[in-house]
Every structure is written in C-alpha cells, then in structure tokens.
Amino acid sequence: MVVIRLSRGGSKARPFYNIVVADKRVRRDGRFIERLGFYNPLAKDGEEGLRIAQDRLAYWLGVGAQASDTVERLAKQAAKKAAA
Numbered sequence: 001m002v003v004i005r006l007s008r009g010g011s012k013a014r015p016f017y018n019i020v021v022a023d024k025r026v027r028r029d030g031r032f033i034e035r036l037g038f039y040n041p042l043a044k045d046g047e048e049g050l051r052i053a054q055d056r057l058a059y060w061l062g063v064g065a066q067a068s069d070t071v072e073r074l075a076k077q078a079a080k081k082a083a084a
Contacts (some may be wrong), residue, residue, distance in 0.1 A: 004060055004067040006039065007032060016040050019052060019071060021060050036060075039074055052078045 001024045006031055011017035017039040020032035036053050043049030050073055061067065067075065 002033070002060070002063075003058070004036065004063040004065050004071050006068065006070060019074070021065060034060075034073060037078075050074060050078050050081070054079065054082070 002021060003024045004021050005020065005028070006017040007020045007022075008015060008017055018032075018035050019039060021034045021036060022030070022032040023079065026032070028070040034056065036056050037051045040049045054075075057067075057075060
C-alpha cells in the first residue's frame, strides 16, 4: 500500500518534517516515491512553516494512497490558509 506520511529530519530537539509518498513497508525516514512538501513546527513569524503541493496530494489520494491522520490535518490547515 502507498501512504502519505511525515518523514523526520532536522537535528535533536529541532524537528523538521518532509511530507512524502512512500510504500507502507519502508521505514519512516527511508526511501520514498515523491516529496510533496514540508512542515516546520518550530517556524518563527517570518518563516514558512507549512507547504504542500495540493495538486500532487490530490493526485496521490485519487490513485488510492492513504494519508496519515497528521497529514490530513496539515492538508486541511494548508487549504484553509491558502483560501484566506
């Protein structure tokens, strides 16, 4: 199965996440098919904290990929931010 999930990067106590499409059997930070965006939970006021390629997200969901709960929440947040 193909899933859309977060892949952790950054250093200790400074997380940075890539939003990736990957095979469910591959480890969390392992090989992925496509990078859809990023999420920086520690972004300051001037920095971009979240970016998702909505068109590619819609494509992968359309062909049967399953998004994790966190990615679904972040996608809704990004869509709300883009509409405002």
